[in-house]
Amino acid sequence: MGDQYQVITAPIVGVRVTSSLSSFMAEKRFDRSLTIGNLKGRLELITGASAGTMNLEVFDDNDKFVCSLTDDAALLGSHNIEENYRIHVTDDSTKMGEFDDLSNVEKFELSEDDYSKRNDSVRSFLMRNKMGKYNEEEQQKLQEQKEALEKAEEDKAKSIAVGNRCEVKVQGEPTRRGEVMYVGKVHFKPGIWVGIKYDEPLGKNDGSIGGRRYFDAPMKYGGFTRPAFCEVGDFPELDYEDDEM
Structure with missing residues (x-):
């Protein structure tokens, strides 16, 4: 029964990386077999935060909080992280701007419309390859599986009454x-x-x-x-x- 609802995920996941130390965003692809400890080491090179003191929070592509990555021994693939999710790095031991002086740099902002027109973004990659939420057939199957599980749960609940x-x-x-x-x-x-x-x-x-x-x-x-x-x-x-x- 469980195999019927098994979802195979790609070994590589593309995410956006943001940091409390900088206003810049990076798009990176990581192997899901990385441990969170190894991931922190790579994020240290990207953000300037210290791997020993950094905290990682994951947000979905609608910027809704998903989870925190706290167990250094856990695999990245053991967490519910999908394409185009955002990993936000914070490090209280380091102050904003310690690694870059932004006072004389014009802030770069990309509108939602401009971002959707880029050909080198994670979103465009997903759309071209019909992956994730841009694969209508896969999304339909996942929705049907979810509805089937919810229906089975509702049917089982009807057989259970207070006092049993x-x-x-x-x-x-x-x-x-x-x-x-x-x-x-x-x-x-x-x-x-x-x-x-x-x-x-x-x-x-x-x-x-x-x-x-x-x-x-x-x-x-x-x-x-x-x-x-x-x-x-x-x-x-x-x-x-x-x-x-």
């Missing part, structure tokens, strides 16, 4: 049982979630997250999971003492 006994199985976590207390959308994540009061203190909260309460449970007895991981039925409480023996 349930069993939750998530890979890498112990099997948990409890009572369904909430089914629906939440403010902290997209999609439909199931709120559960567990039989044992194997949860993460008391039924509230970020100051918003969805149900009542003792601390550590409450939790939320996706409908796909939740099965309802006649599940008696688990005897964890016997399991340990």
Whole structure:
């Protein structure tokens, strides 16, 4: 089932690089197999920021924040970075203009219309090769996959009702049982979630997250999971003492 929705990404990704140390933007292509530590070393040569103290934030092509690159051992390809995304470099140990005096330089600004007319930009490369969001067929397939997954989630959620006994199985976590207390959308994540009061203190909260309460449970007895991981039925409480023996 999972292979049906597998998306193969290119080994090289083109991004825009900006920095708190300069007003200039660079367009670069990086191998997704680079570690974040190695990426910082390359960005040090581009921006002048120190690899040891720089912070990296990723923004999409609409300038919406995507993620921070904090784990130096992680691979660039393990993060959700697509073509034409922007990596912004900050370094509090270095001041703006330390590596370039812009006081006597006319600021270069490129309008959206002028940028779209350039033949050497990342955007023009994507358009010529019908990659990323400029590949209508690929985007249509991704949209259909997304809609299919959302439909499957909605259908599964309809079989789960408040008051049901349930069993939750998530890979890498112990099997948990409890009572369904909430089914629906939440403010902290997209999609439909199931709120559960567990039989044992194997949860993460008391039924509230970020100051918003969805149900009542003792601390550590409450939790939320996706409908796909939740099965309802006649599940008696688990005897964890016997399991340990």
